[in-house]
């Protein structure tokens with residue numbers, strides 16, 4: 001049972017955001033930037049954000065050559081370019097908000113490993129560069145075959161390397177800690193360990209029902225406007241949305257004294273990705289080996305994928321270099337029929353910003369800004 005004081009002071013807000021990942025926090029921050037006096041509450045079910053934002057590999061990227069070729073084929077040039085722009089602008093907004101040194105942002109460049117199967121993509125590199133030139137004012141992709149030897153890869157497997165100087169990497173943990181700190185500095189309330197059970201739109205407000213950890217009775221928060229930023233976990237509120245969860249698995253090695261590469265790396269159309277973190281290697285992917293079992297919101301590991309990751313680490317990424325795996329984990333992404341995230345008004349008082357796919361570090365800040373615009377009723381610039 002709640003006290004008079006609790007009912008009077010803790011339950012009513014101007015805006016409530018459900019989900020404390022990068023999109024939820026960015027939405028709350030963007031609302032506060034527009035309306036500094038607004039009372040804004042973020043409700044997060046985990047002890048800390050517990051979906052994808054604290055679990056990812058920390059690539060600050062906007063698509064490798066082969067990924068962009070697939071996007072262009074599936075969506076057409078205009079939509080593919082618009083998506084690249086959204087990712088790039090999102091990254092700039094994140095950097096402006098946090099400051100590079102505060103979240104380990106390093107622009108050490110990105111590389112795509114080209115195996116025999118991907119070699120035909122090189123013929124289309126000029127076309128993709130021409131498409132991107134107006135946005136970046138420079139040539140984005142170039143061949144760098146000399147890196148194969150320098151980075152210690154095997155020429156029999158890796159036929160070429162495509163270099164992109166604009167890709168960067170972040171310290172995912174610092175990024176999220178800084179976003180939380182910024183939200184709190186702006187006076188946003190963040191309550192963690194709070195599972196939202198139900199959202200009900202009434203004439204004047206949305207009632208947000210949450211589980212109370214100390215009582216069987218639920219607690220009812222309310223606000224005139226609510227944002228749904230629950231990404232892969234959104235079917236609970238939006239059962240009809242075209243959204244599939246997709247688990248991503250990652251491992252990190254112990255420091256490797258003579259590690260030969262720095263930067264972020266992709267191969268197999270982005271299904272595999274690795275990077276250095278100091279002298280460690282962070283390596284993830286392999287979802288395409290078992291799509292069916294990885295279509296889940298369970299934060300577990302898949303033995304088959306973990307074994308495949310280890311094998312690739314031994315044979316492709318660190319051939320002839322001993323390593324020890326320090327830790328493994330997984331996180332949950334959200335996918336749809338195409339790579340477009342979902343930004344949608346739900347009824348009169350709710351907005352959803354969800355389905356961020358595998359590039360939410362890049363899109364998340366911009367998505368939060370877009371949710372905040374719809375929520376506050378402001379027109380896009």
Ligand SMILES: Cc1cc2nc3c(=O)[nH]c(=O)nc-3n(C[C@H](O)[C@H](O)[C@H](O)COP(=O)(O)OP(=O)(O)OC[C@H]3O[C@@H](n4cnc5c(N)ncnc54)[C@H](O)[C@@H]3O)c2cc1C
Nearest residue numbers: 019021023045050051052053056059196248331359360361
């Ligand atoms: C393994 C992995 C590697 C990745 N690598 C990269 C990368 O290198 N670069 C990149 O750009 N992107 C990467 N991504 C994708 C990126 O992390 C996501 O797109 C992004 O974090 C999505 O942010 P979000 O806020 O929409 O979702 P989330 O971070 O999932 O946030 C949603 C939040 O809602 C909370 N929630 C859910 N239901 C409820 C409820 N009922 N009540 C209260 N709270 C609730 C969840 O606990 C969660 O914290 C990766 C993802 C994974 C899993």
